[in-house]
Amino acid sequence: MTFPVFARASALALLFLITSVSAAEPDGPYVLRGADGWQAVSVAVQGGTASKVARPIKEGESLAVSAVGAIPSFNVKLRGPATDSADTVTTAAKAPLFVVADTHGEYEILISMLRAHKVLGPKLEWKYGRGHLVVLGDVFDRGPNHLEILWLLYKLEAEAAKAGGGVHLLIGNHEAMAMRGDLRYLHARYAETAPVLDATDYSQLFAAHSLLGQWLRSRPAVLRINDLLCLHAGISRALVDTGLTLKEINATVRGVLREEPGQGAVAELVMGMNGPLWYRGYFPEQTGFLTATAEDVDLTLKTFDARRILIGHTIVSTVTPMFDGKVIAVQVYPKRDESGKAVFESLLIRDGKPFQARLDGTLHPLR
Numbered sequence: 629m630t631f632p633v634f635a636r637a638s639a640l641a642l643l644f645l646i647t648s649v650s651a652a653e654p655d656g657p658y659v660l661r662g663a664d665g666w667q668a669v670s671v672a673v674q675g676g677t678a679s680k681v682a683r684p685i686k687e688g689e690s691l692a693v694s695a696v697g698a699i700p701s702f703n704v705k706l707r708g709p710a711t712d713s714a715d716t717v718t719t720a721a722k723a724p725l726f727v728v729a730d731t732h733g734e735y736e737i738l739i740s741m742l743r744a745h746k747v748l749g750p751k752l753e754w755k756y757g758r759g760h761l762v763v764l765g766d767v768f769d770r771g772p773n774h775l776e777i778l779w780l781l782y783k784l785e786a787e788a789a790k791a792g793g794g795v796h797l798l799i800g801n802h803e804a805m806a807m808r809g810d811l812r813y814l815h816a817r818y819a820e821t822a823p824v825l826d827a828t829d830y831s832q833l834f835a836a837h838s839l840l841g842q843w844l845r846s847r848p849a850v851l852r853i854n855d856l857l858c859l860h861a862g863i864s865r866a867l868v869d870t871g872l873t874l875k876e877i878n879a880t881v882r883g884v885l886r887e888e889p890g891q892g893a894v895a896e897l898v899m900g901m902n903g904p905l906w907y908r909g910y911f912p913e914q915t916g917f918l919t920a921t922a923e924d925v926d927l928t929l930k931t932f933d934a935r936r937i938l939i940g941h942t943i944v945s946t947v948t949p950m951f952d953g954k955v956i957a958v959q960v961y962p963k964r965d966e967s968g969k970a971v972f973e974s975l976l977i978r979d980g981k982p983f984q985a986r987l988d989g990t991l992h993p994l995r
Contacts, residue, residue: 652678652820655775657691659706659839666706666839671824678824693779699739702752704783706839710846712882713796715874717853720758720792725853726985727958727975729764729860729940730800733771733815734962735780737970737987744989745976752780754787760853761788764940764958765800765860765905769813771962778840799849799881800860800941801905807834807841807885836886849881849904850874850932856977857934861941862907862955864917865924866897868931877904908942910955925951936982938975947973947984949994956982956994 656670668685671678685691687708695701719725726747731738742748742761749755763781768774785795802813809831811819822830834841850859852874857863872880872894880898884891897903901917908914910925929935940959948957960973974985983991 652824653817654694655817655821656681656825657693658775658825658833659685659691660833661837669825671821678820680825693776696773696776697736699736699776700751702780702783704779705786707786710843712846712878713848713851715848715851715878717760717794717796717851719760719794719854722979723793724756724759725762725856725977726756726759727762727764727858727938727977729958729960729974730766730943731763731771731774731777731962732766732769732802733774733777734972735771735773735776737962737964737972738777740970740987741972741974741985744987745974745985748784752783754784754791754793756788756791756793758792760794760796762851762853762858762938763795763797764858764938765798766802766940767797767800768802768806770815772815772817774815774818778844782840782843796851796853796858797844797847798851798858798860799844799847799885799905803844803847804881804885804899804905807831807844845882845885848874848878849898850877852932852934855933855935857929857932857937859904859937859939861903861905862910862920862939863904863928863932863937864902864907864909865920865927866902866918867904867907868924868928870894870897872898874932881905906941910939910950910957911942914942920951922951925954929954947975947994949982953982953994 652671654671654673657668659666659668666685667682668691669682672681687706690703690705693702747756747761767777781795781797788795811830814830818830827833836845880895884895884899909917909920912919937955939957943959943961944957958975962972964970970987972987976983976985982994985991
C-alpha cells in the first residue's frame with residue numbers, strides 16, 4: 629500500500645484541501661509519511677463541508693488531540709520509530725497492575741475508569757507511578773473514539789516509563805483486522821474519514837509507515853508480566869503443541885501485520901480461530917474452537933512459566949475467575965445502560981491478589 633504524495637508546505641503552512649464529502653465529522657490527527665517527511669492530517673468540517681487539513685511535523689514536536697465531551701484536549705509529543713516490545717516484563721516489587729480489556733472506542737468510559745482508580749489525573753496525565761497499565765487489545769472498532777484512545781496510550785507509554793512504570797497495549801483481533809483492511813466493524817465516522825484524507829480505505833491511515841501503524845506493529849500479542857500471561861483471547865492446546873515461544877508467537881503476528889514474505893502454516897494457526905487473537909475455547913458454550921481442559925490450562929502455564937492467564941475478547945458480565953482462578957476473563961463490555969449509566973469493569977492485581985475494579989472506584993476481591 630502507498631499513500632498519496634502530499635503537497636509541499638512550509639514549516640508554518642497549513643493545507644486546506646476541500647473535498648466533495650459533506651457527511652464526515654471532524655477527525656484526526658493521523659501522522660503519515662509524505663514526500664517531504666511527516667504530515668499530521670485531520671478532517672475539518674465547516675459549513676457542512678469536510679476538508680483535509682495537513683501540516684508538516686517532526687519527531688520531538690507535539691500535536692494536539694481534541695477534547696471529547698467533558699474530557700479535555702491533550703498534547704502528545706512524537707517519538708522516533710518504536711522498537712519491538714519485550715515479550716516478558718518484570719515490574720518493580722509491589723507495583724500494581726491495572727488491566728483493561730476491549731475498550732472498542734469507548735473513550736469517555738475508559739477515562740472514567742482510569743481516573744476513578746487514579747491511573748490518570750484530571751488532565752489525562754500519568755498518576756500511577758511505578759504501576760503498570762495493560763490493555764488487552766481491541767481498542768479499534770464499534771465505538772466512536774478509538775483514535776483518541778490510541779494517542780492517549782502512546783502518550784502515557786512515555787510518561788509511565790519516565791516514572792518507572794509501564795503501559796502495555798497488546799494486539800487484539802480488531803487491531804489486526806483494522807490494519808489488514810477488514811473494516812466491517814468500523815464506526816461510521818471513521819469510514820467517512822478515509823475519502824476526505826485521500827485514503828483508499830481507512831486501513832491506509834494505519835499502514836506500516838504511518839506513525840501509529842508502525843507503533844502498533846511493534847506491540848506484542850502475548851506478554852508475560854511477572855508470572856501473569858496477558859493476551860487478548862487465549863492460548864489453545866494446538867498453539868502450545870507447536871512449541872512456539874512467546875518471542876516466536878509475537879514475531880509471527882508482527883510478520884503478518886508487516887506483510888513480510890514467507891508466512892505459512894504457522895502464521896495461519898497463530899492468526900486463526902485457535903490463535904491468541906481469536907481463541908474462545910476457555911468458554912465451553914462457544915462453538916468452533918478447541919475446548920480447553922484443566923490439563924490444557926496447566927500445560928499452558930507450565931510452558932510459558934506463568935501462574936495465571938489474563939484474557940479479554942469474550943464478553944462476561946463481571947470480571948470472572950475460571951479454572952480455579954488460573955484464567956481471569958476481563959472483558960466486561962463498556963457501554964451505557966438504558967438509563968445512560970456507564971457499565972464497565974477492569975482488573976487490578978495488587979500484591980499478587982486479583983480484584984474487580986469498578987467505575988465508582990471500588991475494588992472487590994476475586995474469590
